[in-house]
Amino acid sequence: MKRINHLALHQLVSRIYGALGLSEDKAALLSDSLVMADLWGHASHGTLRTTWYAERILNHVMTIDTDPEIIMDTGALLAMDGHNGIGQFITREAAQLAIARARQHGIACVSIRRSGHFGTAMYFTKMIAEQNMIGFLATNASPSMAAFGGREKLVGNNPQSWAAPTPFSAPFIVDIAHTAVARGKIYLAKEKHEAIPGHWALSPEGQPTTDPAEAILGTLLPMAGHKGFALSGMMDVLSGVLSGSGFGQSVQGPYVPDQPSGAGHFLLAIDIAKLRDIDAFKADMGAMISVWKDSQRADGVSEIFYPGEKEERHHISGITHGLELAEDTLDRLLSFAGQHGIKASPDALLFKR
Numbered sequence: 001m002k003r004i005n006h007l008a009l010h011q012l013v014s015r016i017y018g019a020l021g022l023s024e025d026k027a028a029l030l031s032d033s034l035v036m037a038d039l040w041g042h043a044s045h046g047t048l049r050t051t052w053y054a055e056r057i058l059n060h061v062m063t064i065d066t067d068p069e070i071i072m073d074t075g076a077l078l079a080m081d082g083h084n085g086i087g088q089f090i091t092r093e094a095a096q097l098a099i100a101r102a103r104q105h106g107i108a109c110v111s112i113r114r115s116g117h118f119g120t121a122m123y124f125t126k127m128i129a130e131q132n133m134i135g136f137l138a139t140n141a142s143p144s145m146a147a148f149g150g151r152e153k154l155v156g157n158n159p160q161s162w163a164a165p166t167p168f169s170a171p172f173i174v175d176i177a178h179t180a181v182a183r184g185k186i187y188l189a190k191e192k193h194e195a196i197p198g199h200w201a202l203s204p205e206g207q208p209t210t211d212p213a214e215a216i217l218g219t220l221l222p223m224a225g226h227k228g229f230a231l232s233g234m235m236d237v238l239s240g241v242l243s244g245s246g247f248g249q250s251v252q253g254p255y256v257p258d259q260p261s262g263a264g265h266f267l268l269a270i271d272i273a274k275l276r277d278i279d280a281f282k283a284d285m286g287a288m289i290s291v292w293k294d295s296q297r298a299d300g301v302s303e304i305f306y307p308g309e310k311e312e313r314h315h316i317s318g319i320t321h322g323l324e325l326a327e328d329t330l331d332r333l334l335s336f337a338g339q340h341g342i343k344a345s346p347d348a349l350l351f352k353r
Contacts, residue, residue, distance in 0.1 A: 001192075002330055003322030003351040010035045012337060012344050013050050019340045020057050022064050026089050033088045033119040038323045041314035044184030045120045048191060048329050051336050053086075053117075055257035062086060062116055062261070068093050076105035079243065080112045084260045087116035088123075091137070091265060095124045098269035099131050106274035109267070113245035116261040117141075117254035121161030122175035122311070128269050129163035129171035132278050136268040137161045140239040140246070142253035144183050144220045148229035151206050153219050156251060157183060158235035163308070165272070167286040173308030178232035179220035186212045186220070187255070191328045238266040322351025 010031050017027035030053065038046035056062040063083060068090045072079035078097065082090035094110040101108035118124070121137045128135025141156035157177035164172045177183070181200045189196045190212035198208045201215035209215055222228030240247030246262025254261070272281050289306045297304060318324075330346065337344050 001324045002327060002346075002349075004325045004330070004349050005351045006035055006039055006318055006323050008349045009038070009047060009323070009325070012333065012342070012349065013047055015342050015344075016050060016054060016333075016337055016340065017057075019342055020054060020064070022057075022086075026064065026086060029092060030086060030088050033123050035323075036123060036315075037120045038325065039315045039318040040120070040122075040311040041318075042120055042184075042311075043324070043326065043329075044182055044188040047325065047333060048184070048188060049117075049119070049254060051332055052254045052257070054336065056116075056254065056261075059258045061257075061259055068112075068115075070097075076101055076108050078108070078110045080110055082112060082115035084114050084116065087118035087261070087263065090115045091118045091124050091267070092127075094265070094267050095127050095135070095137075095269070098135075098267055099128060099133065102133055102269040102271040102274075106271050108269050110265075111243040112239075112265040112267065113243040114260075115139075115245070115263050115265055117263060118265070120175060121159055122163065122173045122308075124267070125161040125163035125175070126171055126173055126308075129165045129173070131269075132165050132272055134268075134270040134272060135161075135163045137265065138235040138238045139265045140236045140251050140263055141177075141183075142251045142256070143249055145179050145222055145229070145232070146219050148222060148226040151219070154248060155229060155232050156236060156248075157220065158232040158239065160231070160235055164285065165278075165282055166289060166306075167282040168289070168309075170306075170308045170312035172285065172289070172306060173311065176223075178223055178228040178235070180223050180228075181220065183216075183220060183253075186215045188326070190216065191326045193328075235266075239264040242266065 013031035014027045034047045063085050066083040066085045069081045071081050098108040098110050125135035125137050138160045140158045143153045144157050145155050157179040159177040161175040195210040201220045203209040203214040203218045236247050243264035245264025251262045252259045293304050
């Protein structure tokens with residue numbers, strides 16, 4: 001693992017996307033969403049994915065010059081068509097629209113069709129929480145697990161994210177896939193040449209495996225058994241079926257370079273101030289979290305964290321001490337940059353005290 005300067009990494013990824021024809025705004029947003037995932041400690045959704053998106057752009061299955069279109073508008077409830085554009089850009093537009101409409105109506109929902117992979121869901125729910133609102137975002141994904149009791153790869157891990165403001169520096173943020181682990185962590189383990197725990201996935205033959213390559217070819221196991229399967233199915237109802245986008249086996253992952261994603265999303269914003277005083281809400285959030293943090297700890301536990309707190313700590317550490325990046329990821333970034341006329345050296349990216 002290398003310690004990387006996050007600003008230099010952000011600049012390199014932005015230059016890569018700029019070389020592929022993205023506007024400065026879109027290149028910066030796509031880069032920020034990936035580098036931020038690395039800073040939060042979620043390298044599975046970080047710059048590891050830079051070349052995945054790039055290949056999709058080069059194959060014209062992810063369009064860079066289209067904007068999302070509002071196709072239905074009731075005020076608080078909207079439908080948006082992303083026209084197979086950049087998932088991060090489409091979802092940012094939806095989040096900004098939901099925030100504005102929630103200010104008017106108290107609540108706003110945006111149903112999004114024909115989008116793409118948007119990186120970490122918490123990137124957008126955090127944006128909503130920072131506006132003193134509760135945010136929810138669901139998306140569907142390409143199949144990675146079987147229906148509970150089955151063996152065929154039919155169901156995506158279809159993550160969901162919730163975020164709410166707190167009186168502390170970090171919002172309360174939940175961002176979970178409904179498999180035992182996000183599929184990106186399997187790819188990250190492969191990138192780092194590491195084995196995976198045997199309870200994460202099954203091989204193509206249906207046997208538990210510690211080999212990430214076998215896990216990618218096989219199926220991931222659901223979290224909490226039938227509960228993970230059921231929740232994942234419901235996220236596909238909200239994201240795919242409700243929006244009229246792809247669902248189930250018709251959704252393609254970001255690592256598939258030559259097929260449109262077909263992903264759909266469902267985004268919700270609730271303006272807390274329309275229900276109660278925002279300062280009182282935050283005070284109650286602080287009281288609830290403080291009880292958790294001050295509670296008796298299990299053996300070997302030095303501190304209890306609330307959801308979103310670890311990411312905040314990791315973010316500060318990554319800025320202060322450099323973020324960790326797998327060497328295979330770094331090598332692939334530099335190689336891809338060189339192929340597209342961008343000169344960059346490993347030394348220029350290293351974190352220097």
